[in-house]
Amino acid sequence: MAKEESSKETHWEPQIVAFCCRHCAYAAADLAGGLRLAYPPSVKVFELPCTGRLDVLHVLRTFEDGADGVMVAG
Numbered sequence: 550m551a552k553e554e555s556s557k558e559t560h561w562e563p564q565i566v567a568f569c570c571r572h573c574a575y576a577a578a579d580l581a582g583g584l585r586l587a588y589p590p591s592v593k594v595f596e597l598p599c600t601g602r603l604d605v606l607h608v609l610r611t612f613e614d615g616a617d618g619v620m621v622a623g
Contacts, residue, residue, distance in 0.1 A: 564591050565592045575596045
């Protein structure tokens with residue numbers, strides 16, 4: 550049983566939610582995809598019209614839903 554637990558710990562990846570501005574950070578993420586640069590599948594990117602419109606309740610809800618980290622990029 551200890552071997553199973555240790556193998557789970559070594560393969561753990563944090564679940565990250567990224568809130569990105571449509572004109573800045575999301576455009577950069579889209580360009581990176583076009584250049585075939587990869588990022589882990591544990592990172593979920595959400596496009597916003599502007600990060601200034603992001604409410605703190607959305608960030609808190611993201612943690613409640615199981616995210617390990619939140620990134621806000623404008």
